[in-house]
Amino acid sequence: MRWALIGASRIAANYMIDAIRSVEGSTITAVLSSDAARGADYARTHGIAESYTDLDRMLAEAEIDAVYISTTNEKHHAEAMAAIAAGKHVMCEKPLAMTVADAAEMVRAAAEKGVVFGTNHHLRNAGTHLAIRDLIANGAIGNVLSARVFHAVNLPEVLRGWRIDNPGAGGGVIPDIVVHDADTVRFHLGEDPVEVVARQTVSGLGQGVEDSAMSIWEMPSGTMVQTHESFTHAFAETGIEFHGTKGSIVARGVMTQNPVGEVWLTDENGRKSVPYETHGLYERSMRLFHAAARGEGRPSADGVDGVKSLAVAMAVKAAADSGKAVAVDYGGF
Amino acid sequence: MRWALIGASRIAANYMIDAIRSVEGSTITAVLSSDAARGADYARTHGIAESYTDLDRMLAEAEIDAVYISTTNEKHHAEAMAAIAAGKHVMCEKPLAMTVADAAEMVRAAAEKGVVFGTNHHLRNAGTHLAIRDLIANGAIGNVLSARVFHAVNLPEVLRGWRIDNPGAGGGVIPDIVVHDADTVRFHLGEDPVEVVARQTVSGLGQGVEDSAMSIWEMPSGTMVQTHESFTHAFAETGIEFHGTKGSIVARGVMTQNPVGEVWLTDENGRKSVPYETHGLYERSMRLFHAAARGEGRPSADGVDGVKSLAVAMAVKAAADSGKAVAVDYGGF
Numbered sequence: 001m002r003w004a005l006i007g008a009s010r011i012a013a014n015y016m017i018d019a020i021r022s023v024e025g026s027t028i029t030a031v032l033s034s035d036a037a038r039g040a041d042y043a044r045t046h047g048i049a050e051s052y053t054d055l056d057r058m059l060a061e062a063e064i065d066a067v068y069i070s071t072t073n074e075k076h077h078a079e080a081m082a083a084i085a086a087g088k089h090v091m092c093e094k095p096l097a098m099t100v101a102d103a104a105e106m107v108r109a110a111a112e113k114g115v116v117f118g119t120n121h122h123l124r125n126a127g128t129h130l131a132i133r134d135l136i137a138n139g140a141i142g143n144v145l146s147a148r149v150f151h152a153v154n155l156p157e158v159l160r161g162w163r164i165d166n167p168g169a170g171g172g173v174i175p176d177i178v179v180h181d182a183d184t185v186r187f188h189l190g191e192d193p194v195e196v197v198a199r200q201t202v203s204g205l206g207q208g209v210e211d212s213a214m215s216i217w218e219m220p221s222g223t224m225v226q227t228h229e230s231f232t233h234a235f236a237e238t239g240i241e242f243h244g245t246k247g248s249i250v251a252r253g254v255m256t257q258n259p260v261g262e263v264w265l266t267d268e269n270g271r272k273s274v275p276y277e278t279h280g281l282y283e284r285s286m287r288l289f290h291a292a293a294r295g296e297g298r299p300s301a302d303g304v305d306g307v308k309s310l311a312v313a314m315a316v317k318a319a320a321d322s323g324k325a326v327a328v329d330y331g332g333f
Numbered sequence: 334m335r336w337a338l339i340g341a342s343r344i345a346a347n348y349m350i351d352a353i354r355s356v357e358g359s360t361i362t363a364v365l366s367s368d369a370a371r372g373a374d375y376a377r378t379h380g381i382a383e384s385y386t387d388l389d390r391m392l393a394e395a396e397i398d399a400v401y402i403s404t405t406n407e408k409h410h411a412e413a414m415a416a417i418a419a420g421k422h423v424m425c426e427k428p429l430a431m432t433v434a435d436a437a438e439m440v441r442a443a444a445e446k447g448v449v450f451g452t453n454h455h456l457r458n459a460g461t462h463l464a465i466r467d468l469i470a471n472g473a474i475g476n477v478l479s480a481r482v483f484h485a486v487n488l489p490e491v492l493r494g495w496r497i498d499n500p501g502a503g504g505g506v507i508p509d510i511v512v513h514d515a516d517t518v519r520f521h522l523g524e525d526p527v528e529v530v531a532r533q534t535v536s537g538l539g540q541g542v543e544d545s546a547m548s549i550w551e552m553p554s555g556t557m558v559q560t561h562e563s564f565t566h567a568f569a570e571t572g573i574e575f576h577g578t579k580g581s582i583v584a585r586g587v588m589t590q591n592p593v594g595e596v597w598l599t600d601e602n603g604r605k606s607v608p609y610e611t612h613g614l615y616e617r618s619m620r621l622f623h624a625a626a627r628g629e630g631r632p633s634a635d636g637v638d639g640v641k642s643l644a645v646a647m648a649v650k651a652a653a654d655s656g657k658a659v660a661v662d663y664g665g666f
Contacts, residue, residue, distance in 0.1 A: 235581035325656030
């Protein structure tokens, strides 16, 4: 499969270029950047044949089967719609769009066109999370009473930019991180949050956007979920916990792009470490995406998953803004 | 100091009788129980000279300087007001009363009468919590950005009774446990929650009352607090965490009546275990109460602390009931 990168981004350079190329027969033939010099430089650095500044021209001229979209969030919708119209498969960064309606339109358009649409939620590809999901699915902790998600990190200096000062580009910790937590909890529990309450604040980084948030989600089964997301926590380990009637799963250092961290299961037999696979997260995501493009299975996180994670983040934002419980609107999905 | 127990309770038998007697010159001379046979049996078992069924008679006849109130919550107000009117010092179980107004009236009455009023919040007496508070006060973690309180436990079978089925007696996990979390966070941060959001549910035990709750509190400094309380979590360790600009404090197994648990500090120098004192929690509380009665210092948690912890719990309950952010009403304190 021949790929174009839409966005000469850091995440592509750090993770996705290698992940795409890790799949046999997969190449990256073009990159799009609004800045011609940056695009040309990026192409040279990463061994990509062509760089473009015009999306329509790239879609018309470049020999590509799929695009990976990692521009700022407000651009995703128009770029995805154009790529889908041109018959390209789409792997899109999260959050998919600025509104649930836009995201839903992208996902419906891909389905109508018959192209594969994936959302780049990496966490559900991690060996740690796959092990946790298997434990829950196999009844290791019985009925799940509660979940806790700790995703308060220190946003690296190089990633600050629009994430801490541009609401119009989708900045703020809620669009940036709550979507991952929503996708991960949905992945583990197999159900979608119904209603949320939340609070947000600025604790040192945010300029016009929130840099810290806490929320509580009610799941259809009655499971309660609490989350904490932040850009300003330099010493707080990430983690996720699931507490059930028969046991508890506690994981630390697992809300990350790398195959690391620790998982423990505590039940009536005591506490034990849980083994897990250490494959690359994005590599697994790409393998599944390519298989889906061949008609085998589905992407790790598909378009509907992307719509739903965005919907939860939008509800958290609305709840934090209003001080009121907000029902999650999944845009018809 | 000569004490009477108001309530032939399990907590008195398990902790407070020994704690009172651990203070030199302190004796327990009477116990009040609505059930004469139970009171007489309790007195015999615990070496208490007299048992009474009538509070006014006990206050008039028994030779006592102080009372420890550990009846069900709806009885505290009348019992405390009578004891204060009779000039007795009062150590009262939490929550102080069924309303903030009632609790405030008790505390104001004690101040007017010149008797000492303590609230039996044990956690701020724990060596673990004293060590944590010292770290925070000494700037070990810089400005505190967030706190997390994990107080989801498995309510022992013998304690279920009214706690899981009688809202009229103050049952439910919010009055029972949120008050402790509120007092502990206030103790560590030296400030009072301003506004809260919350959710509650029934997850296997509650009959007409909530048995699980999660809440988020906004502090005046901007510190965000998240809490989780439950009666139904058999495998979830308790814990408390404070995350700051210069470090994080993580403690596990510390939301308990016993001098146990672990505390770690993580900062730019890495992670290290924090040593702490292992004195009995209730013994320390009693030492400070007796000193206060001699005019030296104040109780570990005084009446105002009890009013404030109740106020936070009432706000959490109102927020969980309404789905709306609720400002904490401290009843004038």
